[in-house]
Amino acid sequence: MSWQGKVLRVNLSAGTAEPEPLNLDWAGEFLGERGLATKYLWENMDPKADPMGPDNVLIFATGPLTGTMASTSGRYAVVTKGPLTGAIACSNSGGKFGAELKFAGYDLLIVEGRAASPVYLHIQDGDVRILPAEELWGQTVWYTEDWIKQRHQDPLTKVAGIGIAGERGVYYACVVNDLHRAAGRSGVGAVMGSKNLKAVAVRGSVGVTVKQPKKFLEVVRDTHKMLAESNGRKGLTKYGTNAMMDNMQNFGGLPTRNFREVQFEGYDKIDAKAMMKPNARGHTNLLTNKACFGCTIACGRIAHIDQEHFTIVNRKEYWHASGGLEYETAYAFGPVVGVSDIDALTFAGFLMNEHGMDPISFGVTLAAAMELFEDGVLTTEDTDGIPLTFGNAEALTVMAEKTGRQEGFGRILGLGSKRMCEKFGRPELFMGVKGQEFAGYDSRALQGMGLGYATSNRGACHLKHDMFTEDMEDQSGNGKAEPCKKSQDRVAFVDSTGLCLFTDGTWATEDYGRQLEAACGGDWPLERLLAIGERTWNLERSFNLKAGLTKADDTLPPRLLNDPAPSGTAKGKVCELDKMLPEYYAARGWNADGVPTPETLARLGLG
Amino acid sequence: MTRHLILGSGPAGIIAAETLRRTDPQCEVTVIGDEPQPPYSRMAIPYLLAGNIGEDGTRLRHSPGHYDDLGIAVKQGRATAVDSAARTVTVDTDGAASTVAYDKLLIATGARPTAPAIPGMDLDGVANCWTMADARRIIRRAAPGSDVVLMGAGFIGCIILEALAARKVNLTVVEMAPRMLARMMDDTGAAMMRRWCEAKGVTVHTGTAVAGIAKDGERLTVTMDGGATITAGLVVCATGVRANVDFLDGSGITVDDGIVVDQNLQTNIKGVYAAGDVAQGPDFSTGRTAVHAIQPTASEHGRIAARNMAGRATGYGGSLSMNVLNTLGLVSSSFGLWDGTDGGERATLVGEDDHRYLRLEFKDDRLVGALALGLTLHIGVIRGLIQTKVRLGKFKKELMRDPHRIMHAYLAQTQGVIA
Amino acid sequence: MKSLLIDADKCTDCLQCEMACSFENEGVFNPARSRIKVFEFEHGRRAVPYTCTQCDEAWCLHACPVEAITINAATGAKEVNAEVCVGCKVCTIACPFGTVNYNEDTGKVVKCDLCGGDPQCAAVCPTGAITYVDANWTGYQRMRDSAVRADGGAS
């Protein structure tokens, strides 16, 4: 009930696809989605394996609440060893694909091995086929989805796949589902590409049942209402995530020009309000908002590009609407590269979805390339004749496309910032942690965010903890360790339910518990929920330690540790990681090297 | 008080009677049918054979006293002659002839199966599948595991095929035409259908006629063209039907393939109408007349003829030839000019291993016909698009690219979805 | 009499309606079995919920060979009686709106029955894109107009 009780295991080397029963003991301890997939990954592979080799395991995981009437029930996670980081990767996504996988009867899809030649997976309830994808290799995500729907004559098929970036091993290639939702980070798309797996297409008609239907509907009615009345929700519905742009600008936490600055003069040309304002020709960027499956928030933006804009004036194929700017895309194509041309940003966003790349990593990598260019390390000879100056909108869009298609300098950008900066002898210009680039928050202004970035198990990430309130209230590094730890655990729990993190805040942890109880049966007291999160966090950490990561990887670039913020509310401050990190290890029950103690592991049942 | 007489108590006749009653509460309505049981739908027979329903489940109307309550007299008898000048019909009831006078007459006598002129068609064990009596005969003979030969794999034949397969008989199908479903599927679709049937254990011969049937003890020997034989306990014949018009000889009513009617469903004789399988009425697709021996046409004919009989002049834009069929789990459908039209355009999509096929036929920017295999969702909209002559505009191009976006085309062009 | 009013401009494509519909009618969250379907256009630019308008012409009802579809006197809904339905699918091609579908699992057809007067799709719709209102308000005329034309000129 609520879990389907079934895992689909596909071995691409052997060409087999077999269902197996879900391990319900594990489900009780790790719930679903992120947590449960972490457990399955841990049990199914050697963390030392080459992330791009056949021994890496790629898991698509739904949660027990995925595909139910609980609001935001469209989530699924892709869990694997990330090529960008060499650490565990856990990227989750919305859209409709995750729920469809569940409707087809599966909690998890585990992909092992490597196909001899390109394939895609077609799942129709119990009918699973591994089919040739030669015709799709070298094609875009959008082409692939359309082709598969036509090939199987079913417009309701849901598709998650990769573009050329994933095929060619761009380190931050992502898995895109439903045209513009993505399991975006850490290069999970490159893992898919390394397995010669172009796409997973699903159509489900089994459906999902819950344990206590009547009670579940009652609880859900109530939790829907909570969201309906929440101001935070209303803001997300109206403005989308890009409402954050103004906050970060005012606060002075908006990473600008590869983190040399923390405020961006052009922010109001690309913020949420700018998306809603007609330009001189009367073109308005934003068309409408759109929900993921089951979501009563609908923060997604659907936008279109001005047809007269230089990027698409001669390219009619981009005159349609598609996924518009989220805050992270706006930041990564805006302030961090110094560009404030909203159409260029939107176009670059389209290209990310079309070619299957993580916009954060791409933007921050381009920012580092721009700094290298301005420092004279790179010249137009290296960059296909394009001056990579901060603020150059054409550099953004042309490089986005070159990277997506793996042409020219795009091949260098496809390495990600860390590898690229090392290649050019300037490792300090990489803005990220464990090889993964930062999201749009500067850790000098947001100290808890800095700690979260440094300790996130998948490398720099803003979505593995939520310290905004603490960080806004207190701009020092004091007392951040304990709340950061707690927040990480709570988020890890929410990420394991099958629901979206954007409900967190409106819903207390207990509200997820109520929904789980009615859906799955059993008791779900607060301690159990938080223990699921903490257990997941520690197992992710254990994976990373076994993979060879150490305390030395829990750090931030020197720019954030040594160069004071030049402006904003945190002017003059650096990130106080050195103070926070030991406190954090202690709060976690880890030793001074950041290794979980045997007592901690035993307490969590991981001993 | 107008006296309405209806010949035939199938769907066309009964729907006409009910419509007459609704339209004119005062009139007199009499229905005369020659089958003994209460009015039923012959198209429900396959589900009776399959064991999904009992005989009661085939009834057109279920509530007891339905006809009495409506003041509709349903009588058993066989019409043997019509005198359109005198406005009378001669009716034979259990061998006794009587004359029934009418003011308005509806002929809704349907069709009956035809048999090929070969030896052995009259043998015990050779059955049609058309009436309730036929159904009972088949049920007695078609036990699980028994050998059954089905002659004819047209639309009706394939429906019977499904029902016989549900009875778990050992089935061989012999079709004279070069393919199954010759009049509702093209070569591509029919070949897919055939492979599907064969994969499910049905033996299919096409381009083969039965030359004769002979008795061999308790069993029958079916000899095919070329001499090959099959033995069977039962042979079911579904080789075609013909309109029930014999009793109209000398009535002056014009008959071609069926009774020819105009767009008010009136025959050449004023006050005499025809509906359903027996009628050759306006064909929506061609603008000419044709017999469309299908349930939806019988129902529309019945309603529209009745309105005209009751004095409410109602024009009929013509019936659309359309069928939907489930063959051992593979659903197929056909609509209108599925084989195309002069100067038209075509979009096809073949999904061999998904058992899916879609073919759309356009004339200018309108849909005029379609074939589908494996499609069950929203298929009615194909009818909607064809029969409301929706202009597809820019969606024509979209459908040429991906025919499966019919629902999108429909919504965009009729619901004002600007996309 | 009330009917469903659909305002596609308000639809966010969340599919809560499809889940509520399948849950009410089949006891399972299963959009593949929903009687209301949301159609998505152009990468999500538009989403259009679509279901039976309970049209006066009642094509499905008239085409049914065994009287399995009847009118609920209280709601005006054309309801399928699954006990009587033989699964012949004639109604699925007769309905020019494509809102009667065949369910392969049960061998019967399904269509919107307004949940007996409390349509769950409307009850859960978070944006008011689907409401259940007095029939005069529905503006469904456009759909019905095309229904009339499907008769090929009958009136």
Ligand SMILES: Cc1cc2nc3c(=O)[nH]c(=O)nc-3n(C[C@H](O)[C@H](O)[C@H](O)COP(=O)(O)OP(=O)(O)OC[C@H]3O[C@@H](n4cnc5c(N)ncnc54)[C@H](O)[C@@H]3O)c2cc1C
């Ligand atoms: C096995 C089978 C499966 C079918 N499946 C489908 C299907 O899936 N879809 C579809 O659309 N159609 C199907 N049909 C066709 C459909 O049943 C007919 O189109 C429909 O029954 C026609 O209705 P009708 O009232 O015109 O004729 P009928 O139903 O044939 O009724 C005519 C009545 O008139 C009576 N009659 C005949 N002569 C006289 C006379 N001289 N005096 C008095 N009464 C007389 C007959 O006995 C009969 O009772 C099927 C038919 C069969 C046999």
